[in-house]
Amino acid sequence: MERYNVEVWANEFMNALQEKKDLGKAFISEKMSSGILSSIENDYQKSKKRLLFLDYDGTLAGFHKDPQKASPDEELYDLLDALNKQENTTVFLISGRDKQTFGRWFLPKKYNMIVEHGVWISRNGNEFKMLEQVKGEWMGKIKPVLESFVDRTPGSFIEEKNYSLAWHYRNTDPDFGDKRATELNTVLRSLIGNDDISVLNGNKVMEIKNSNVNKGRAATRMLSEDDYDFVFAIGDDWTDEFMFQELPDSAITVKVGLKKTHAKYHVENTARVRQLLKRFTKS
Numbered sequence: 001m002e003r004y005n006v007e008v009w010a011n012e013f014m015n016a017l018q019e020k021k022d023l024g025k026a027f028i029s030e031k032m033s034s035g036i037l038s039s040i041e042n043d044y045q046k047s048k049k050r051l052l053f054l055d056y057d058g059t060l061a062g063f064h065k066d067p068q069k070a071s072p073d074e075e076l077y078d079l080l081d082a083l084n085k086q087e088n089t090t091v092f093l094i095s096g097r098d099k100q101t102f103g104r105w106f107l108p109k110k111y112n113m114i115v116e117h118g119v120w121i122s123r124n125g126n127e128f129k130m131l132e133q134v135k136g137e138w139m140g141k142i143k144p145v146l147e148s149f150v151d152r153t154p155g156s157f158i159e160e161k162n163y164s165l166a167w168h169y170r171n172t173d174p175d176f177g178d179k180r181a182t183e184l185n186t187v188l189r190s191l192i193g194n195d196d197i198s199v200l201n202g203n204k205v206m207e208i209k210n211s212n213v214n215k216g217r218a219a220t221r222m223l224s225e226d227d228y229d230f231v232f233a234i235g236d237d238w239t240d241e242f243m244f245q246e247l248p249d250s251a252i253t254v255k256v257g258l259k260k261t262h263a264k265y266h267v268e269n270t271a272r273v274r275q276l277l278k279r280f281t282k283s
């Protein structure tokens with residue numbers, strides 16, 4: 001069986017993400033200095049119609065060993081309330097999470113949400129609607145494979161969403177978990193074949209989903225709905241790269257953490273993310 005080390009695999013994934021962009025320009029993001037932040041804040045204040053895309057896990061909130069427990073804290077609700085109160089500003093939480101969890105956390109708040117990477121959308125507290133028509137037949141084939149990896153990898157578990165499967169391994173021994181993830185990736189590649197599905201490598205999670213669903217596509221659709229003159233997207237992992245690449249060059253894209261990225265800027269951690277977003281609530 002062909003073996004990949006994680007670096008090769010990650011690079012291949014990045015390359016496959018978008019071939020049309022100049023990779024020579026890629027991977028260079030600028031640290032969000034106070035000067036840049038001020039200039040972004042200035043653009044924000046001057047703009048007439050704003051659109052914000054905010055990833056949740058690893059961006060607005062830190063990681064938790066049990067994803068169900070990474071629930072929003074009061075400070076975060078206050079921040080999101082303040083952002084949503086801004087005039088001429090459309091805020092979307094955009095996440096790979098399932099709609100049940102986000103529905104529970106955010107539906108009563110009437111925040112706009114896109115979940116499962118773009119399968120479902122909810123606006124203004126209304127029930128989730130499908131944004132993308134997707135097929136799920138492949139799940140019956142892939143799930144037993146993931147189950148065998150759970151059996152062989154103590155601490156790992158499967159998260160089953162409506163149209164995707166995720167194998168979480170953040171509670172496993174780190175080296176062992178990474179090794180198993182590489183193996184799983186190889187197995188999945190051989191199984192997927194011609195099915196229109198893809199494997200996303202997140203932070204200690206591998207997610208298998210339909211290829212035509214991603215955050216970039218969803219964000220682009222939202223963008224096309226109105227004439228926005230300030231577009232902002234922030235996120236921390238591979239799945240956010242679709243947004244960074246597919247949004248127009250004028251968009252302000254921010255990566256959380258120091259990994260390679262197509263975003264223009266980066267910030268260190270979730271605390272910085274919150275500080276940054278707070279600047280948008282001062283008008």
Ligand SMILES: [Mg+2]
Pocket residue numbers: 055056057058059235236237
């Ligand atoms: Mg994230």
